[in-house]
Amino acid sequence: MVNTWKAPAKHDVNAQVTRAKLEAERAAHVQELEKLRATLLELPEMSAEEGDPAVAERAQTLGMIEQIENQITEVERTLATLRRGGYGICEQCGKPIDAERLQILPETRLCVKCKSQLEKKTHHRTW
Numbered sequence: 001m002v003n004t005w006k007a008p009a010k011h012d013v014n015a016q017v018t019r020a021k022l023e024a025e026r027a028a029h030v031q032e033l034e035k036l037r038a039t040l041l042e043l044p045e046m047s048a049e050e051g052d053p054a055v056a057e058r059a060q061t062l063g064m065i066e067q068i069e070n071q072i073t074e075v076e077r078t079l080a081t082l083r084r085g086g087y088g089i090c091e092q093c094g095k096p097i098d099a100e101r102l103q104i105l106p107e108t109r110l111c112v113k114c115k116s117q118l119e120k121k122t123h124h125r126t127w
């Protein structure tokens with residue numbers, strides 16, 4: 001038996017690990033999404049009644065679904081970058097993103113500086 005396996009370059013190993021991480025993350029999000037959608041189906045229909053706890057619960061669940069859908073989109077975009085090349089480069093300033101940051105947040109596409117600038121502008125999610 002001929003062993004044709006060659007050790008991939010260090011860069012490729014990292015890309016594979018990152019891809020595996022991102023794919024696991026996406027799978028977890030999808031699972032969560034399915035759970036939330038099932039919860040939503042179980043909730044009683046919207047009632048016009050003021051202060052109906054089901055209304056608040058439904059709104060909250062819808063908000064969570066939207067958030068997870070956004071997260072999935074982010075992860076998929078990052079996976080696309082990984083395939084295309086250029087992963088780990090800030091989309092805003094074109095500088096390499098801190099490796100430590102990438103390890104904690106593999107789906108990030110912005111460096112810390114650009115991200116915080118964006119957050120100041122949008123008052124949006126933090127990561």
Ligand SMILES: [Zn+2]
Pocket residue numbers: 090091092093094095110111112113114115
């Ligand atoms: Zn940047």
